[in-house]
Amino acid sequence: MSQTITISPVTRIEGHAKITIHLDDQGIVEDARFHVNEFRGFEKFCEGRLMSEMAGITSRICGICPTSHLITSAKAGDDILAIEIPETAEKLRRIITLAQWMQSHALSFFHLSSPDFLLGFDAEPGKRNIFGLLDQHKDFAKRGIRLRKFGQEIIEVLGGRKIHTPWAVAGGVREPFEASKKDYLLNWIPEAKETALLALSELKKIHSKFNKDIPNFGNFRSLFVGLVAKDGGLEYYDGLLRVMDAAGNTIADKIDPRRYREFFGEATEQWSYLKFPYYKPLGYPEGMYRVGPLARVNICDYIDTPLAEAERVMFKSLAGDRGVVNNSFYFHYARLIELLFSVEKIEMLLKDPAILGTHIRSKAEINRNEGVGASEAPRGTLFHHYWVNDDGVIQKVNLVIATAQNNLAMNRTVKQIAMRYVDGKKITEGILNRIEAGIRCYDPCLSCSTHAIGQMPLQVQLINSSNDIIDEIRR
Amino acid sequence: MRKALVIGYGNTLRSDDGVGVWIADHLADLHLPDVDVKTCHQLSPELAADFGPYDTVIIVDASADGEPISVRKNIPPPEHFPSSNHNVTPELLQQIANEMFAFQINLSVYTVRGETFEFGTTLSPNVKERATKTVDLIAAFFQQTHQKEMNTSFKLN
Numbered sequence: 044m045s046q047t048i049t050i051s052p053v054t055r056i057e058g059h060a061k062i063t064i065h066l067d068d069q070g071i072v073e074d075a076r077f078h079v080n081e082f083r084g085f086e087k088f089c090e091g092r093l094m095s096e097m098a099g100i101t102s103r104i105c106g107i108c109p110t111s112h113l114i115t116s117a118k119a120g121d122d123i124l125a126i127e128i129p130e131t132a133e134k135l136r137r138i139i140t141l142a143q144w145m146q147s148h149a150l151s152f153f154h155l156s157s158p159d160f161l162l163g164f165d166a167e168p169g170k171r172n173i174f175g176l177l178d179q180h181k182d183f184a185k186r187g188i189r190l191r192k193f194g195q196e197i198i199e200v201l202g203g204r205k206i207h208t209p210w211a212v213a214g215g216v217r218e219p220f221e222a223s224k225k226d227y228l229l230n231w232i233p234e235a236k237e238t239a240l241l242a243l244s245e246l247k248k249i250h251s252k253f254n255k256d257i258p259n260f261g262n263f264r265s266l267f268v269g270l271v272a273k274d275g276g277l278e279y280y281d282g283l284l285r286v287m288d289a290a291g292n293t294i295a296d297k298i299d300p301r302r303y304r305e306f307f308g309e310a311t312e313q314w315s316y317l318k319f320p321y322y323k324p325l326g327y328p329e330g331m332y333r334v335g336p337l338a339r340v341n342i343c344d345y346i347d348t349p350l351a352e353a354e355r356v357m358f359k360s361l362a363g364d365r366g367v368v369n370n371s372f373y374f375h376y377a378r379l380i381e382l383l384f385s386v387e388k389i390e391m392l393l394k395d396p397a398i399l400g401t402h403i404r405s406k407a408e409i410n411r412n413e414g415v416g417a418s419e420a421p422r423g424t425l426f427h428h429y430w431v432n433d434d435g436v437i438q439k440v441n442l443v444i445a446t447a448q449n450n451l452a453m454n455r456t457v458k459q460i461a462m463r464y465v466d467g468k469k470i471t472e473g474i475l476n477r478i479e480a481g482i483r484c485y486d487p488c489l490s491c492s493t494h495a496i497g498q499m500p501l502q503v504q505l506i507n508s509s510n511d512i513i514d515e516i517r518r
Numbered sequence: 519m520r521k522a523l524v525i526g527y528g529n530t531l532r533s534d535d536g537v538g539v540w541i542a543d544h545l546a547d548l549h550l551p552d553v554d555v556k557t558c559h560q561l562s563p564e565l566a567a568d569f570g571p572y573d574t575v576i577i578v579d580a581s582a583d584g585e586p587i588s589v590r591k592n593i594p595p596p597e598h599f600p601s602s603n604h605n606v607t608p609e610l611l612q613q614i615a616n617e618m619f620a621f622q623i624n625l626s627v628y629t630v631r632g633e634t635f636e637f638g639t640t641l642s643p644n645v646k647e648r649a650t651k652t653v654d655l656i657a658a659f660f661q662q663t664h665q666k667e668m669n670t671s672f673k674l675n
Contacts, residue, residue: 088531088637103531106559154563173563174610177617185618192564 062478064461064470072465075458077450077482078315086440094120094409094435099209101427101442105488107150110143110198111420112427113211114280118416119427120213122301123435125410131400132215137280138392139201139211140418144279145235145385146194147421148336148378151486152242153187156375159480160249164256165473183245186238190382193231197389200224215404222399232390236350239383243354246379253372259463260481261371261456264289266322266332267341268307268448270300270419275344277351277384279419286322286332287342291366295324300417303426303443320448331451334423335485336377341367346380348387354380371456374484409435420445422486446487456481520667522574522660524555525565534632534645538578541630544653550660561606566614569621574663576656577608581629586648589655590627628652 065074085104092100098116102109114136121128128136154173161180162171169175176184201220202210210217250257266289270282284298284306298306310319310327322330332338341362346352358376362368368377392398409431416427423445430439460481464474526542529535539557546555554572558565561577569575581588595613606614608627615621630652633642641649 084637100531103529103559106529107562109559150562174613174617181618188563188567188614188618191562192567195564 062457062482064457064465064478066465070466072458072461075454075461075478076314077454077457086442089437089440092437094123094213094429094431094437096209097427097429097437097440098211098213102209104442104444107488108143108147108421110139110202111418111425113202113209114140114143115416115418115420115425115427117211117213117216118418119414119429120416122414122416123409123411123429123431124213124405124407124414126214126405126407128215128405129400129402130397131219132403132405133280134392134395134398135201135216135220135403136211138389138398139198140280141385141389141392142194142197142201144381144421145389146191146198147486148382148385149187149190149194151378151421151483152246152375152382153184153190155486156480156483157183157187157245159476159483160246160253164476164480168472168476171476183241186234186241190235190238193235196231197228200228212404214406217404219401219403220398225393225399229390229393232386232393235386236383236390239379239386240350243376243379243383246375250376256477257370257372259460260477261452261459261484262369263452263455263459264369265452265455266294266325266330267338267367268322268332268334269339269342269424270417271343273297277339277343277346277355277381281418284417284424285342287338287367289365289367289369291341291362293342300426301415303415303417303428307443307448309443309447315450317450318447319450320443321451328451331455332448333371333452334445334448335374335421336381337368337371337374338423339419340377340380346384348384348391350387351380351384354383371452371481371484374486378486409433422446422488423448444488446485449485449487453482453485453487456484520573521552521554521571522576522663523569523572524553524576524578524656525558525561526555526578527558527561528580529559531637531639533634533636533638534630534641535580535635536639537580537630537632537641537645537649540641540646541578541628541649541652541656544649545656548653548657550657551664553660561608561611563606563611563614565606566611566621567619569615569623570619572621572623574626575612575615575623576626576628577611578628578630578652578656579608580632580635582632582635584629584631586631586644587652587655588629588631590629591624593625593627628656 061078063076064072067073089097089100098113101112101116104112158171158173158175162175173184267287269285270278271285272278272282284300285293286295288294295306306323307320308323310321312319321327322332340355340358346355358380361373413430418425425445426443428441429437431437457478460478464477524542524545526538528538530539542555542557593609593612608625612623612625615623630645630648632645
């Protein structure tokens with residue numbers, strides 16, 4: 044009798060999800076699925092709203108990376124106004140985007156993933172968390188919190204202390220940078236840089252510790268997609284789309300993000316609310332691609348800060364002759380390279396006199412009835428596409444979020460780990476942990492929009508082919 | 519004078535989920551002496567790093583079930599940590615403050631039961647009533663505390 048093992052919800056991933064592992068009659072894993080059960084519905088909710096409200100509304104999609112939605116929404120607004128924003132506004136938007144990267148990457152590594160790495164996948168679940176680190180790694184855990192605090196300080200200095208303040212608006216930003224805050228923020232840089240370097244050093248030690256697990260953590264061929272700067276450098280705020288294949292060949296380049304729908308489609312499956320974006324020229328599901336840190340560091344030609352660039356070169360050596368690193372475990376490495384880049388780049392931008400300018404917003408009427416904003420959110424490329432009438436009232440919205448773009452790859456990763464570790468007889472904590480850790484490589488954000496009803500225990504269900512639950516475990 | 523911090527959190531676009539923020543905003547409007555107010559979408563670990571100047575921290579949140587208004591005080595550290603949920607709970611935030619930063623705080627958690635968590639920017643009528651009562655409760659607590667401290671200070675002088 045074929046069986047299904049359900050792991051629900053996945054812990055330490057923002058939002059709701061469960062994993063089912065499907066066994067054949069012999070108890071061998073034949074498939075695995077990563078289900079997303081929460082329907083967000085923001086696209087429909089936005090219809091009828093004013094374009095000027097969109098930044099404030101869409102930033103509520105996520106409690107962890109609201110700034111990414113804020114910036115991308117403002118960029119879609121820029122496109123509708125058909126204007127170029129002032130240099131000062133662009134540089135300030137860049138700083139806050141990097142602050143969001145720093146915050147999100149720090150949370151992902153220090154709080155969500157490092158317990159697995161420092162304590163081991165087989166450690167007691169009750170201790171394999173950030174608090175379990177306190178005994179032996181207190182300073183490490185504390186540094187992660189302070190790094191997040193630095194990111195939050197930047198966001199608050201620029202955007203204000205109120206949550207979801209629509210600081211970034213179509214045409215620029217609402218408030219200039221307070222010169223008196225510059226030195227305060229710069230004083231954080233040495234500690235932040237030291238912490239980012241420490242994290243990289245610890246992660247590299249971990250690579251050898253997990254050399255038996257790493258080959259099974261999402262190690263497969265796929266495309267990689269992201270924005271790169273016009274000269275091919277690592278990009279986070281603007282740029283053009285690049286598509287690279289699993290052998291490191293650039294198969295599409297310099298694509299204006301406005302044309303995203305020509306290149307990327309969104310498939311659906313009955314068993315998940317999360318869409319399955321794919322690269323249209325290869326079709327579904329062959330057009331599977333990965334976005335986010337692994338993709339960005341793979342596809343860029345260089346990074347324009349010295350320490351992160353040195354790390355990128357080392358990272359690329361993992362690829363050998365293939366040209367790209369195909370193993371999702373190295374999302375963590377790429378994420379920390381970007382963390383270091385964020386600190387270095389924020390320092391550069393804070394020292395740039397242009398950020399103190401007072402011309403921060405260009406104004407115009409509605410000049411287009413359609414606009415696309417694209418930026419690199421911590422988890423990957425984010426698209427906001429709005430259609431408005433002549434009064435700026437939203438008629439239709441399409442949001443392509445980073446986590447969805449990794450959906451096919453996350454499913455492939457779960458299947459690979461399940462095939463390697465599940466023997467059809469029992470699921471140990473260690474196996475569960477590895478499956479969850481496989482998903483956490485992508486740091487998915489499935490929505491934390493209703494936290495009050497979002498706290499559930501870990502649940503494991505064993506279901507037979509008649510859909511009867513024959514076993515259930517709660518952690 | 520000892521200071522207090524109020525943190526209201528939730529999603530203000532999901533109707534009653536935003537009641538914690540609503541309460542915090544209304545407390546901020548009262549300009550209570552030595553009380554700082556903060557709002558956020560969800561709790562995150564770095565909030566604990568800001569607890570240093572405070573001896574009292576009040577966290578206000580929505581709940582999906584339980585009493586219409588509930589107050590928990592003198593909250594002990596959790597006996598068992600969850601297998602690490604992304605959403606940091608008030609108990610865990612207190613633990614981070616105590617164990618990582620050595621901040622000793624008196625934590626209270628006020629929760630108001632919500633009725634709808636669908637998309638919407640307003641509170642449902644019953645929840646708005648509960649929220650108003652909670653503002654009064656918290657304000658009264660601070661006024662009593664402030665009065666006691668003033669009396670103590672007067673006697674010492």
